[in-house]
Each structure stands twice: as C-alpha cells, then as structure tokens.
Amino acid sequence: MIRPIPYVNEEVANRDFKYYIFDWDDNILHMPTKIRLEHRETADAPWRPVEVSTSTFALVRADTAHYRAPAQGGWEEAFRCFADPARDGEPNHFIDDTRAALARVAAGIEKPSPSYNTFKKTLVEGRIFAIVTARGHAPATIEKAVRLFIAEALTPLERELMMSNLRGYRRWLDKVETFGTDDEELDYYLGMCRYSAVTYDGFKARMANDPIYREKLAVATTAARPELAKEFAIRDFVEHVFHTLQRTGGLDRSVAIGFSDDDKGNVRSVSNYIRAELSRRFDGIKFVVYDTSDRTLTKGRKVCVSGQMNLPGF
C-alpha cells in the first residue's frame, strides 16, 4: 500500500541542510533566447550580424577575433532579449522562453538540461535555493519563471509532496502551528530564495554600493566583470543561508551548498573564489561545484569540493 502524503512532513527535521545555487540557461533549461552578435570569418572579412544561442555564446565569448557585440548598441543590444521589456504590457522574453523550453522537455523534443532534475528535486524537497544568472531581469521575473517551472515540471503528486515538506520546515524551524493556504506557504518559501540576475540594474547598484566589490570592480577587466558579479551573488546567498541557520539554530548539523553552471569560465572563477575566500570564512560549510558544460552527462561533473564535511549523496 502506498503511504499517503502527510499534511506536514515532520521527517524534514532529520535532514541535513543542503542548498543549491543554479545558473539558469543551459543548466536548468535550454532557453530559445538568442544573443545578437557580429561575426567575421577572417581578420579582414566584414563584421556581419549573427544570432547565437547561449550555449554557443559560452563557447565563442572568448573568441574576440571572430565575435563581438554589435557596433551599434554594444552589449546592451546583444542581450536585449535577456532583460525585462522597457514598458509594461510588452511580452517578457524570459517568461515566454521558459514556457517554450518547459514544453519542449515535456514533449520529449529536448532532453532535460543537466541540472533540471536537481532543481526539480530541490523544489520538491522544499530546500532554499538561489538562481544566479548573467541575465538582466528583475528578481520578480525570475521568481515568476520558477513558479512556471513548479506548475509545468512537477507532477500534482510532487507538488503535494513539496507542500508537505514546506509545512514540515515551517513547523520545525519557524515553530508554525497554523498554516496559511498553499499559495501563502509557497509565497513564503519562494520569498526565502534568491533570484540574482547580475546585469539587472538593481543588482548592479547593490554591487556598486558594496565596499569590497566596488573596489574589486574598479580594477576588474570587462571580461572578468560578469564572473565577479556571480561571485557577489554567491556570497550574498551564502550569507543569507548562514543568517537563516543562525536564526533557526541549524548550525549544529552538516551544511552543504552546491553550485552548478554550464559556463567553464564561471565554474573556474567560482571554484577559485570558494577555495580562496568562502571556505575560509564559512569553515563549517561544505561547498560543491558542478560543471554542467557537457550536456551528455546528467548532473554534470563535480569539479571542486571544499570544506571538511563529507555528506553522502552530494
């Protein structure tokens, strides 16, 4: 006989703390959003406009001899479809492309991206996560896409499990006895997560106001800036997790934070950052980095493990 799903899953109190930071494009979903670049075949050939996918961009972005941002409009023009529309009421590419990408996976046209199932599991288990992307959307836009993911990628049973786990955490950590509606509990959970699109103006302003990163930015090359921004978003999330654990008294058990990205440059810089700074500052936390650039590998390749604890299943 199948055990019914309890209204409140008390079992969550026996779990270790695992958190995840996900890149979105080609890590969770293969989005159809295109980057507008200029390309030339040879050094003396003329530059011609070309639209490339994000996975192609990850491969060619360092090839400045053959690819560049449009002469008119620069990088802002290149990533126009990666930001929210300038005016309300205009279509939002991120939401539309997420819907399209989810439909392709559901129809079996597209294989799930390497972290698709880990993201799904994270949601079903009700674990706190962060989305860290080079895109330029407002946090509310990304949260909306996550809601779309919950509605489309999870089965009704998985959504029921998620709610049971969310109530379990609320009772265990927040000592809640009277629960809100499912919508209210979901709002609370998604409000605990972080949505950082590092080219969003609000994010850039926050980074520029940070004394450490203002200095780091001042000396960084243009190419190093997106990686630095991802670093800032990761530090932000790790601090958020740390403070949440401090508040709820959860620092007495194993804590692990996973990071996954399909861009090798990001994987390298984040691994270095974890080794050089984060693992020293948060020495009770285990960090695990996954390189998901090889789409034939489910879950990607574990490239960096830092911290003393050794958790099974991570």
Ligand SMILES: [Mg+2]
């Ligand atoms: Mg990516």
